[in-house]
Amino acid sequence: MSDNLPLLIILVIGLASGNSLVTGASAVLLFMESAGFSSAIVFLEEKALHLGLVFLTIAVLAPLAVGKITSEEILDAFFTLPGILAIIGGAAATYVSGQGISLLTRQPHIVSGIILGTIIGVIVLRGIPVGPLAAAGITALLLKIFGYR
Numbered sequence: 408m409s410d411n412l413p414l415l416i417i418l419v420i421g422l423a424s425g426n427s428l429v430t431g432a433s434a435v436l437l438f439m440e441s442a443g444f445s446s447a448i449v450f451l452e453e454k455a456l457h458l459g460l461v462f463l464t465i466a467v468l469a470p471l472a473v474g475k476i477t478s479e480e481i482l483d484a485f486f487t488l489p490g491i492l493a494i495i496g497g498a499a500a501t502y503v504s505g506q507g508i509s510l511l512t513r514q515p516h517i518v519s520g521i522i523l524g525t526i527i528g529v530i531v532l533r534g535i536p537v538g539p540l541a542a543a544g545i546t547a548l549l550l551k552i553f554g555y556r
Contacts, residue, residue, distance in 0.1 A: 411437055417526060424530045456539065500541060507543025510550070517546060 414433045421430030439448050470476045484490030510517060521542045528534040 411440060414440075420526070420530055426530050426533075428536065429526060429529050503544030503548065504540040505544065506547040507540040507545075510543050510547035511540075517543065521546065 414437050418430060418433040418437060421427075421433055436448065439445075484494060521539055525536045525539065525542060529536050
């Protein structure tokens with residue numbers, strides 16, 4: 408029970424804040440652990456982020472597949488200010504996420520802070536937990552700014 412206490416606390420916080428993502432995720436993990444599906448949790452720990460990114464990418468690319476975004480609109484990205492800023496934003500996000508992977512490789516213990524920050528962001532700021540790598544990248548940049556390596 409004490410091993411599940413953090414998840415139980417997160418479940419209660421999710422319920423109290425009305426955040427279905429946090430509530431659902433913690434409830435599923437608590438159920439899986441109590442039902443003896445530890446190997447499935449290990450699988451999710453190793454693969455869920457990648458699978459989630461695949462599904463997120465599918466969701467972003469789906470409008471292309473169904474024709475909601477045209478070739479002209481794609482080309483406009485190179486010639487309009489919003490399009491150019493979107494390209495810059497995408498490149499910056501990719502760079503920041505790369506810094507995050509590097510940080511997590513060098514300092515894997517930082518994950519606990521990222522998890523806590525993500526939970527706070529979801530519950531308090533009503534954010535969506537889609538960017539653990541970006542969160543790690545922002546952490547890496549902040550560490551550089553404050554002189555840590």
